[in-house]
Amino acid sequence: MIFNNSNTQISPSATIGKxxxxxxxxxxxxxxxxxxxxxxxxxxxxxxxxxxxxxNPDYENPVTRIGAHSLIRSHAIIYAGNTLGEYVTTGHRIIxxxxxxxxxxxxxxTQADIQGHVKIGSYCRLYTSVVISQxxxxxxxxxxxxxxxxxxxxxxxxxxxxxPSISDFSVIAAHATIFSGVTVGANCLVGAGSVVKQDIxxxxxxxxxxxxxxxDIRKYVVMGKGKVYPWMKRFSRDMPWGKAGWENWDPxxxx
Amino acid sequence: MIFNNSNTQISPSATIGKxxxxxxxxxxxxxxxxxxxxxxxxxxxxxxxxxxxxxNPDYENPVTRIGAHSLIRSHAIIYAGNTLGEYVTTGHRIIxxxxxxxxxxxxxxTQADIQGHVKIGSYCRLYTSVVISQxxxxxxxxxxxxxxxxxxxxxxxxxxxxxPSISDFSVIAAHATIFSGVTVGANCLVGAGSVVKQDIxxxxxxxxxxxxxxxDIRKYVVMGKGKVYPWMKRFSRDMPWGKAGWENWDPxxxx
Amino acid sequence: MIFNNSNTQISPSATIGKxxxxxxxxxxxxxxxxxxxxxxxxxxxxxxxxxxxxxNPDYENPVTRIGAHSLIRSHAIIYAGNTLGEYVTTGHRIIxxxxxxxxxxxxxxTQADIQGHVKIGSYCRLYTSVVISQxxxxxxxxxxxxxxxxxxxxxxxxxxxxxPSISDFSVIAAHATIFSGVTVGANCLVGAGSVVKQDIxxxxxxxxxxxxxxxDIRKYVVMGKGKVYPWMKRFSRDMPWGKAGWENWDPxxxx
Numbered sequence: 128m129i130f131n132n133s134n135t136q137i138s139p140s141a142t143i144g145k146x147x148x149x150x151x152x153x154x155x156x157x158x159x160x161x162x163x164x165x166x167x168x169x170x171x172x173x174x175x176x177x178x179x180x181x182x183n184p185d186y187e188n189p190v191t192r193i194g195a196h197s198l199i200r201s202h203a204i205i206y207a208g209n210t211l212g213e214y215v216t217t218g219h220r221i222i223x224x225x226x227x228x229x230x231x232x233x234x235x236x237t238q239a240d241i242q243g244h245v246k247i248g249s250y251c252r253l254y255t256s257v258v259i260s261q262x263x264x265x266x267x268x269x270x271x272x273x274x275x276x277x278x279x280x281x282x283x284x285x286x287x288x289x290x291p292s293i294s295d296f297s298v299i300a301a302h303a304t305i306f307s308g309v310t311v312g313a314n315c316l317v318g319a320g321s322v323v324k325q326d327i328x329x330x331x332x333x334x335x336x337x338x339x340x341x342x343d344i345r346k347y348v349v350m351g352k353g354k355v356y357p358w359m360k361r362f363s364r365d366m367p368w369g370k371a372g373w374e375n376w377d378p379x380x381x382x
Numbered sequence: 383m384i385f386n387n388s389n390t391q392i393s394p395s396a397t398i399g400k401x402x403x404x405x406x407x408x409x410x411x412x413x414x415x416x417x418x419x420x421x422x423x424x425x426x427x428x429x430x431x432x433x434x435x436x437x438n439p440d441y442e443n444p445v446t447r448i449g450a451h452s453l454i455r456s457h458a459i460i461y462a463g464n465t466l467g468e469y470v471t472t473g474h475r476i477i478x479x480x481x482x483x484x485x486x487x488x489x490x491x492t493q494a495d496i497q498g499h500v501k502i503g504s505y506c507r508l509y510t511s512v513v514i515s516q517x518x519x520x521x522x523x524x525x526x527x528x529x530x531x532x533x534x535x536x537x538x539x540x541x542x543x544x545x546p547s548i549s550d551f552s553v554i555a556a557h558a559t560i561f562s563g564v565t566v567g568a569n570c571l572v573g574a575g576s577v578v579k580q581d582i583x584x585x586x587x588x589x590x591x592x593x594x595x596x597x598d599i600r601k602y603v604v605m606g607k608g609k610v611y612p613w614m615k616r617f618s619r620d621m622p623w624g625k626a627g628w629e630n631w632d633p634x635x636x637x
Numbered sequence: 638m639i640f641n642n643s644n645t646q647i648s649p650s651a652t653i654g655k656x657x658x659x660x661x662x663x664x665x666x667x668x669x670x671x672x673x674x675x676x677x678x679x680x681x682x683x684x685x686x687x688x689x690x691x692x693n694p695d696y697e698n699p700v701t702r703i704g705a706h707s708l709i710r711s712h713a714i715i716y717a718g719n720t721l722g723e724y725v726t727t728g729h730r731i732i733x734x735x736x737x738x739x740x741x742x743x744x745x746x747t748q749a750d751i752q753g754h755v756k757i758g759s760y761c762r763l764y765t766s767v768v769i770s771q772x773x774x775x776x777x778x779x780x781x782x783x784x785x786x787x788x789x790x791x792x793x794x795x796x797x798x799x800x801p802s803i804s805d806f807s808v809i810a811a812h813a814t815i816f817s818g819v820t821v822g823a824n825c826l827v828g829a830g831s832v833v834k835q836d837i838x839x840x841x842x843x844x845x846x847x848x849x850x851x852x853d854i855r856k857y858v859v860m861g862k863g864k865v866y867p868w869m870k871r872f873s874r875d876m877p878w879g880k881a882g883w884e885n886w887d888p889x890x891x892x
Contacts, residue, residue, distance in 0.1 A: 134389055134407075134644055136661065150405055152425075152644075152662055154679060166436060169427055170411060170662075172679055172711055177427055181676060181708065198436065201427055201459060202475075204711060204729050219459050219477055220712075222729055222747055230467055239410050240765050240783075248677050252539070255495050255513050258765050258783045258811075270539055271532050273495075273513045275813045276783050278829070282865045283808050284762070284780055298538050301513075301531045301559050302577075304811050304829040309887055319533070319559040320577045321592050322812075322830045335591065336830050336845065344575065355537045390646055390661075406646065407662055407680075421691060424664060424682055453691065456682055456714060474714050474732055492732055492750055498660075507794070510750050510768050525794055528750075528768045528786050553793050556786045556814050557832075558770075572786070574814040575832045575846050590846065610792045617794050 140188075141174070152199060157188035158207070165193050166220070168201030177225050194231060198248060212249065216349045230267065232365070246292070250366060254301075263290030266313070268359070268366070272301040281307040294329070305340075314357050316344055332356075395443075396429070405456060412443040413462070422450050423456030423474070430461045432480050442513070447487060465611040467504065485522065487620070500545070505621060509556075514518070518545035521568070523621070536562040551612060558593075567611045571599055587611075651684070660711060667698040668717070675703050678729070687735050689799030702829070704741060713764030722759065740777065742875070743863045746822075755800070760876060764811075778869070778876070782811040791817040804839070806867060813848075824867045826854055842866075 137143065137155040140150075144163035148157065153167055167173065180186045189208035193199065197215040199234030205211075208278065209224040216228060216304050218237030223229075227241050230249030235241070238256045245259050248267035253259075257271045260279035262306075265271075279290045289308040293299065300319040305311065310326045317323060318334030327333050332341045341347075344356040355361060359373040368376035391505035392398065392410040399418035404410065408422055411429030422428065428446065435441045444463035448454065452470040460466075463481040470484060473492030478484075482496050485504030490496070493511045500514050508514075512526045515534035520526075526548075534545045544563040552566050555574040560566065565581045572578060573589030573596075574633065582588050587596045595601075599611040610616060614628040623631035647653065654673035657664065663677055666684030677683065683701065690696045699718035703709065704824030707725040718736040725733040728747030733739075734890045737751050740759030743753070748766045755769050758777035763769075767781045770789035775781075777836060781803075789800045799818040803809065807821050810829040815821065825831060828851075831839045837843050851857075854866040865871060869883040878886035 133391060137644060148871070152389070152680070154661060170407070170425060170680060175711070201430070202457065202712065220475065220730070238493065238748065242765075255497075256411065256511065256766065270532070272538065274529055274784055274812070276829075278782070278811055282859050282862070282868075283782065283810065283826075284868055284874075285865070286872065286874065300538065301533055302529070302557060302812060302830075306829070316538075318577070319531075319561070320557075320830065322828070328511060349537050352537070355540070358537075358539055362541065364539075364605065388646060404663060407644070425662070425680060455710065456685070475730065493748065510752075511766065527788070527793065529784055555789055555793065557784070557812060571793075573832070574786075574816070575812075575830065604792050607792070610795070613792075613794055616797065619794075619796065 138174070144195070155206070156191075158195070159191045161193045162195035162197075162213070164196045166197075167193075168203070170201050171203040171205070172198060173199070173203070173205045173363070175204055177207055178232065189225070192251045206243070217308045223372040224261075232367075234365075235275075248295070252363075252365075260288075260290055260307075262288055266293060266297070268296045269293050270298040272299060272319070273303045274300045275305070276303075277305045279307045296359060298358070301360075314344060316347075316356060322360075333353075393429070399450070411446075411462070414446045414448070416436070416448045417450035417452075417468070419451045420454070422448075422454045423453075424460065425456050426454060426458040426460070428454070428460045430456070430459055432462055434634060444480070455492075461498070473510065479516075487622075489620075491528075503550070507620075515543075515545055517543055519547045521548060521550040521552070523551045524548050525553040527554060527558075528559070529557045530554045531558075532560045534562045545563075546578075551614060553613070569599060571602075585612075648684070666701075666717070669701045669703070670703035671703045672707075672723070674706045674710070676707075677703075678713065679716070680711050681709060681713040683709070683713070683715045685714055687717055701736070712806070716753070728765065733791075734771075738830075742877075744875075746783075758805070762875075770798075770800055772798055774802045776805040776807070778806045779803050780808040782809060782813075782829070784812045785809045785815070786813075787815045789817045793834045796878075801833075806869060808868070822853060826866060840867075849866060 133151040138157045140157045141155045141159040148166045150169035153171040159174035192210045194213035200219045202220040205223045206225040211229045212231030214232045217235040221239045223241045224243030227245045229247045233251040236254040240258045244261045247265045251269045253271045255273040256323045258276045263277045277291045279288045291305040291309045295310045295314040297315040299317045303321040305323045312329035314330045316332045321338040322336040323338040334343045388406040395412045396410045396414040401419045405424035408426040413561045414429035447465045449468035452479045455474045457475040461480040466484045467486030469487045472490040476494045478496045479498030482500045484502045488506040491509040495513045497516045499516045502520045506524045508526045510528040513531045518532040532546045534543045546560040546564045548566045552570040554572045558576040560578045567584035568587045571587045576593040577591040578593040587599045596603040607615045643661040648667045650667045651669040656674045658676045660679035663681040669684035691871035702720045704723035710729045712730040715733045715736040721739045722741030724742045725775045727745040733751045734753030737755045739757045743761040746764040750768045752771045754771045757775045761779045763781045765783040768786045773787045789798045801815040801819045803821045804823040807825040809827045813831040815833045817881045824840045826842045831848040832846040833848040842854045
């Protein structure tokens with residue numbers, strides 16, 4: 128009922144795997160590779176050409192790869208040169224500018240704007256309307272909540288662009304801004320609305336403008352729940368350790 | 383001139399009322415009910431199937447209902463299972479995930495992201511890019527300004543999701559974040575950029591991170607204007623009391 | 638390869654210049670003027686009718702003008718009554734409500750929401766998801782970073798709408814909120830997450846909630862870089878002074 132193959136356009140130079148579903152009005156451009164078992168929603172553009180296309184008559188679209196079993200929801204715009212791992216899921220209307228490298232099992236929320244030349248690891252979850260500036264690096268198992276911004280310009284406007292780096296297992300709450308060049312360590316929690324101007328050490332709960340250390344995250348107690356971080360010991364949904372639990376998990380085997 | 387009925391797709395199991403206009407490239411999916419005098423813009427998807435659709439061969443789309451006289455602007459994505467009252471108006475590119483219940487005469491601004499299982503009352507006005515997490519509850523006559531976020535996870539990531547509750551006649555200014563489980567009372571005003579971590583009593587003006595009471599809203603004076611809250615006594619545009627005025631209005635009759 | 642002229646709809650009353658490219662599924666409505674050498678991406682709506690259209694049988698669409706050499710990226714929604722200068726570039730999914738006046742060489746980022754009756758000068762750069770309320774005024778060479786909001790209601794909800802004014806060469810960092818009626822002077826820098834409630838004088842670095850003066854911007858020193866503001870003396874990308882440099886530039890000639 129839903130995939131009518133109506134008004135779908137696929138470039139002759141695109142490669143479409145087995146058991147792929149492509150939505151109505153979706154446009155698959157040159158040199159896009161869609162691996163097996165992928166679903167692409169309605170009204171998407173995959174392999175959007177780079178700026179150079181508009182002025183260079185010899186332009187050739189870079190290869191774009193959508194990993195097996197991925198689900199790209201409707202109205203996505205994915206530029207040429209992106210590489211998405213397997214089992215990536217997106218919300219609606221994401222924008223991936225050129226040359227991002229995204230791991231497997233990562234979720235990109237609705238209207239996520241990944242501005243190009245960004246590395247995002249595996250098993251990350253970016254919520255609605257996150258903005259990731261060029262040159263940012265995000266590790267594995269990182270959670271970014273709505274309207275988090277990673278900036279890359281230390282004294283705007285400048286040409287000295289440098290992205291922030293967010294390390295494994297860290298969680299950045301809604302409306303936080305991470306400054307250019309800042310490293311957020313592993314296992315951190317950054318509070319909602321924070322403005323992070325300095326590096327944050329591993330296992331830090333930080334908040335405020337400018338963001339400051341509140342406590343060691345391992346000492347942070349939620350009433351009635353006790354110590355709830357690091358979160359991996361109590362949360363396994365969609366994570367590779369699953370029901371076996373974090374303590375029993377061998378990351379070398381399955382991450 | 384504008385409704386060309388070009389490339390419109392309507393499921394045989396959809397129900398379309400009288401005097402309904404449907405935009406070009408719009409897709410109306412299974413078991414959608416569009417009541418009389420509704421306008422749906424271009425490039426919309428109404429009745430988007432739930433996640434289960436992708437894996438369950440026996441999937442049946444839940445009923446979606448768009449109330450009479452509603453106006454859904456272009457590029458909207460409305461999942462199956464939503465119920466919209468009469469005279470609902472939306473901006474462009476709203477997203478309604480599954481099973482929201484929305485009252486009548488409510489306005490959902492451009493790019494509003496209502497994440498599912500949310501209750502929103504009547505005569506509310508949500509501005510651009512508001513994000514409402516699952517399980518949130520919003521009363522009647524509530525105003526939410528751009529980039530307001532209602533969160534639902536008390537120690538992210540967790541499975542103990544609980545939405546906030548915003549009571550009748552309250553106003554939340556731009557960029558405010560309301561924490562999981564918090565109740566904002568009736569007739570409150572929450573300042574721009576606030577981070578609301580604790581309940582707020584009725585008639586409170588609150589601001590800051592964390593948000594704290596500034597004053598009783600009834601004592602708040604704007605220079606040259608005097609006491610301007612509660613706002614209903616001086617503002618009636620699109621409200622049921624209209625030109626007759628708040629003092630003369632019988633809510634039992636027309637809300 | 639990319640402009641297939643598939644499912645494109647152009648009103649008979651539209652005027653299309655020379656060397657214009659129009660994307661698939663794009664709809665060009667009544668009385669739109671597209672000047673020479675313009676590129677319009679896929680899935681756009683240009684000349685969207687105003688509210689009055691839905692109720693007035695004698696409705697006539699106001700003229701919409703897209704200046705020569707402009708590039709409008711995919712999924713844009715541009716209402717009737719807009720006037721865009723030459724060499725305007727947009728990201729994807731911008732929304733221009735009615736009757737904005739936009740200068741030349743200005744860049745409107747992805748998902749920018751310009752709410753109508755707004756003036757924006759030339760050589761401005763608005764980044765992702767900026768929200769500009771009705772009646773706002775923005776000078777020339779202004780930079781607005783992601784999620785900046787210009788508000789226009791001094792005690793919401795009210796009918797006393799008044800936009801802010803941002804003067805030439807000023808830079809507003811991510812997540813800042815500028816209050817109704819506030820004037821940000823020329824050559825200012827407003828920090829990320831600021832809430833600007835009062836006027837800011839020329840050459841001010843301001844930050845915080847409420848935003849306060851930190852220093853004269855001309856005294857602000859970045860370690861290893863020295864004094865970096867005003868930015869024009871060290872930054873020329875896409876600016877009219879170009880490689881000749883700010884000191885050698887005659888604005889009366891080329892701005």
